[in-house]
Amino acid sequence: MSYFDVPKLTGSLWKVWFRNKDVFMKTIIVNFIPSFAQPLLYLFAFGFGVGNSINVMEGVSYIRFIAPALIAFGIMDASFFECTFGSYVRMYYQKTFDAIIATPLSIEEVIAGELLWGATKSVINSIIMLPIFAIFGIIDFPSSLLIIPFSFLAGLLFAAIGMCFTAIVPSIDSLNYPTFLFITPMFLFSGTFFSLSLMPDFIRYFALAVLPLTHVVIIIRSLTLSQPNPLMLFSFAWIFLATLLFFVLSINLMKKKLIV
Template identity: 35%
Template sequence: MSAVPTTRPTRPGRPGRLDRAALTGVLVREIVNFGSYWRASAFSSTVEPTIYLIAFGFGFGSLVSKVNGLDYVQFVGTGTVATAVLFSSVFPAMFGTFVKYTYQKTYDAILAAPVDTEELVTAEALWISARAGVFGCVPMLVAIVFGLDPSWGMLLVPFIAFVAGFGWASFGILISAVMKSIDNFSYVTSTVITPLFLVAGTFFPISGLPEWARILANVNPLYHCVQLVRDAVFGLSAIDLWHLGFMVVFGLVAWRLAINRMEKRLIT
């Protein structure tokens, strides 16, 4: 069997970077493939945050009635949106990407077509973030059942989840490109993702944390997602431009780093 080429031929007359046809091709492949496992993916991405919502909302909710002027179930219900976005973006990006280029050799086949690494990474991140935008809304819908009042601002939540999901998907792709073994992902989960998850203001306000933890929270993309979702539901203010800006910058930086590292991993 002939070896699969590691570089793709130059496309005559290519209009430039991020060709729409190449992006569409990768996205269509992901959508078709998703049809074979969407039930398991939807289950894992929505049930765990929902369990957090029910456990904390009714567990701590029986002890704490109000947090920052909100009923505790409202506080947690909006916060777990960010948790669902995190679970449905960073982990599929880390593990899914690693499996595709290491074991399944899917990326070798894609790069043999007129698609480059930048288009491949971008399409993967867009697809994962689109899923996160949908899955992230599930805890909020559950919270509505348990007493969260609907508001027009909730219509912004899927878009907020998409922006946050793009950043975390790009981060997950970056990690998968850096790590040499899938077992090493546990280091990132334990030392990066879990601490950021705990200081995101999801289950308790960060105002009561030590100063070092509050500093960590303010450079935590998940914290900015939590705050932006809460403000979208209960009332936006000027500070939300800072939250949105931070999430956009995080996404762009993680995206470019993911492309750079994946090129080094795939193109030899």
């Protein structure tokens, strides 16, 4: 068994997606609050706080500069946490995966279903966030509507990366490491709150080479400002290939962990 075996999947994987959707719908009100509140808090803190001392960043007002970064962060946050802490609880504490693989579904389909659900959480998050930013008039339409389909791909990327961590950590507490060492640096150094061009070269290249959020921000910023970034296609290709890679890798890692 290698780390890059192509998983055998059937449409049954959507049953796992439906299971998670059903749980989500039971607590839908509670689920909406963080999606709503988080970007608003950041918007007030950075937009009106910091934004009053910084007038322009990369040629646009500071609040318009950070709006796409907050959307990108919301997309990452939703799927990454769904497929780390969320999946870990279902796998280890609730034994939900064990229960499902006793039915005709395979472990590959269970994990694929989890990943697609993680991506769906990102889409839900972007659908909740867009109207908030629209009300403030800091994102352009109709180009920003493309964020919704794009958030599925970006969400799937972070879901798959998260699932890899879920497969390799020894305990749920260890999931704090990827949060500190991966999510937090990305939150700060992916061209989010200040332009990458202000950074020393090595940080800029590092961000472009290995920080997925950098590419997500590039694309979303192009959409919210309706100004295509020259790197946009490169970023899209980067995200697409990385998603494919981590999707396959995460399924194989989980298979190795659970099928012994």
